[in-house]
Amino acid sequence: MYIAANQYSGSTLLAFLLNTHPEIASAGHTIGWQGLSPEFLCSCGAQLRDCPFFTAIRRHFEEAGLPFTFDGALPTKYSISRFDRLDRIVFDNLPKLRSATLERARDRLVERIPGIRHRIEAADRANVTFIEAALDYAGASVYADNSHSPYRARRLAEISTFSVHPVHLVRDVRGIALSTHRNLGWDLEFTALHWVRVQEQIVRVLQNTPSFADCAAEYDNLLVHYEDLCDRPQAVLAKVVRPIGLDAPEGWTSFKSAEHHILGNEMRFDAGTVRKSERWKRELPRVTRKAIEARCRDYARKSRYCDALTQILDPMFGG
Ligand SMILES: [Zn+2]
Numbered sequence: 001m002y003i004a005a006n007q008y009s010g011s012t013l014l015a016f017l018l019n020t021h022p023e024i025a026s027a028g029h030t031i032g033w034q035g036l037s038p039e040f041l042c043s044c045g046a047q048l049r050d051c052p053f054f055t056a057i058r059r060h061f062e063e064a065g066l067p068f069t070f071d072g073a074l075p076t077k078y079s080i081s082r083f084d085r086l087d088r089i090v091f092d093n094l095p096k097l098r099s100a101t102l103e104r105a106r107d108r109l110v111e112r113i114p115g116i117r118h119r120i121e122a123a124d125r126a127n128v129t130f131i132e133a134a135l136d137y138a139g140a141s142v143y144a145d146n147s148h149s150p151y152r153a154r155r156l157a158e159i160s161t162f163s164v165h166p167v168h169l170v171r172d173v174r175g176i177a178l179s180t181h182r183n184l185g186w187d188l189e190f191t192a193l194h195w196v197r198v199q200e201q202i203v204r205v206l207q208n209t210p211s212f213a214d215c216a217a218e219y220d221n222l223l224v225h226y227e228d229l230c231d232r233p234q235a236v237l238a239k240v241v242r243p244i245g246l247d248a249p250e251g252w253t254s255f256k257s258a259e260h261h262i263l264g265n266e267m268r269f270d271a272g273t274v275r276k277s278e279r280w281k282r283e284l285p286r287v288t289r290k291a292i293e294a295r296c297r298d299y300a301r302k303s304r305y306c307d308a309l310t311q312i313l314d315p316m317f318g319g
Contacts (some may be wrong), residue, residue: 002153003146004171010180011146011225012264018144025138028262032074043262053261054164060133075126100208113130178280192292219308230276
């Protein structure tokens, strides 16, 4: 299972909840990030180098003869350099082009370049090894990756070892705008525009990936709204796992009792109960909320993915 999302959308919370299911294992943000180190505290409270889960992962890599370190991005990341911008052009979105056809052509082109093909094959092997090790450790059958980028979901779907079921996690853009403004200093309206572009990108990639075509045809089936997840976790989680043939256990709303080794934000140390963050309702003035809505609606109206974007926006702003 793959969770595609904008940052600050509650993907760490969703990973915790999914990881509580006996058949599901998740390490959360499975590709690491710049600045990750062996001293980083896993959600189990141990440093990564001492955590039993990540020790088991490292052992599987050693047995497979593959490198594995906790310094920055993990070997599971599709990457050719330490420069994020270059990696984005090779593996993610082509800036400003917004074309599924050109992105597919780019994918076929880079796969023909021997040096890049070698890196893709190495990352494929690393992903298979990581996921098999995580499932083995947890005694689970489904792995949940919340690494955000839909392009990663597409890459993973090309590995024949497993099948990928995508989920598109959405949080109210006004909450995203406030979180991004507070954490990164971004302008609120600029964040709203960036957010709606990311939503369009996720829709475009999922709808244009052949193995996702069936489930993405009724796009609402892929959508998980963070606010719904917090209000009705049992029902929403049941909807998330039904397509992969799993039942939802009773009382699936508290997650502290299970063993977790999740790479994610600071909520990994929370009390283990679902708490909805809606600070924006207190802090964003009405005029700013209206401006954010106008930005998103205007963008969606002109998009060729208008239908799916409307399904994303209506629950926030009213249809
Ligand atoms: Zn751990």
